[in-house]
Amino acid sequence: MMATATPLPGQSPNSIATPLPSRNPLPLSAGQEQQVRDIYYKRVRTKCADEIREFATCALNKTFTATFVCRPQRRAMNSCMVQYATQDEQDRAREEWFATRDVRKKEREDKETRRKEQEAFHREWWGLDEQGRKILERDRKRNGSGSGVVEGK
Incomplete structure (x- = not known):
């Protein structure tokens, strides 16, 4: 039996969910976008620091076996990062980038x-x-x- 997602309010059951547009539509150069991504990734890694540390500790001194031996830690790390790697977090990173523009x-x-x-x-x-x-x-x-x-x- 296949599980189906419940539609959001105001959305028909057959429509495909599209990602929400960014709150910051101002286009940036490639270098500026990279700076925003760096802030974004840093924030996500900070929130998942414990899970990343656990996986790194498990994978230490292992070769390809780390994939199998450290599977629970890897899954915990990935699920944490997926949980926090959202469009809202990216928008917050972009807002932080704009807020620190004068400092830079x-x-x-x-x-x-x-x-x-x-x-x-x-x-x-x-x-x-x-x-x-x-x-x-x-x-x-x-x-x-x-x-x-x-x-x-």
């Missing part, structure tokens, strides 16, 4: 500032001009300014 922008700006400071320090330390060429000592003496950059070249 600030981090990128700070990183670029540090990079420029390090580049300036590197040029000063090694006596390089803006193009990365070595400033020669004789050029400094010839100019008399001490800057070492030959003007007009």
Whole structure:
């Protein structure tokens, strides 16, 4: 005997259930979508950390036999992940990504500032001009300014 699912309210018994659309229809680039997926997977793995740990402990030092020996732990881990890997969880991950957008922008700006400071320090330390060429000592003496950059070249 085949089990049938009961239809949702307002749904005819013969209609096929379609996934609910995302609450965040704003399209993102592939890299941004990957960042959202990383947040999503991290959240799901965090919720199923105990089951994952149990499976990993069981599978430790086993080869292909882990599939058979650790079947209960694997099934528990998979069912936990399926339970939490929902469209709502993905929407929450996307909302978290949008909420931390300003923080990531600030981090990128700070990183670029540090990079420029390090580049300036590197040029000063090694006596390089803006193009990365070595400033020669004789050029400094010839100019008399001490800057070492030959003007007009």
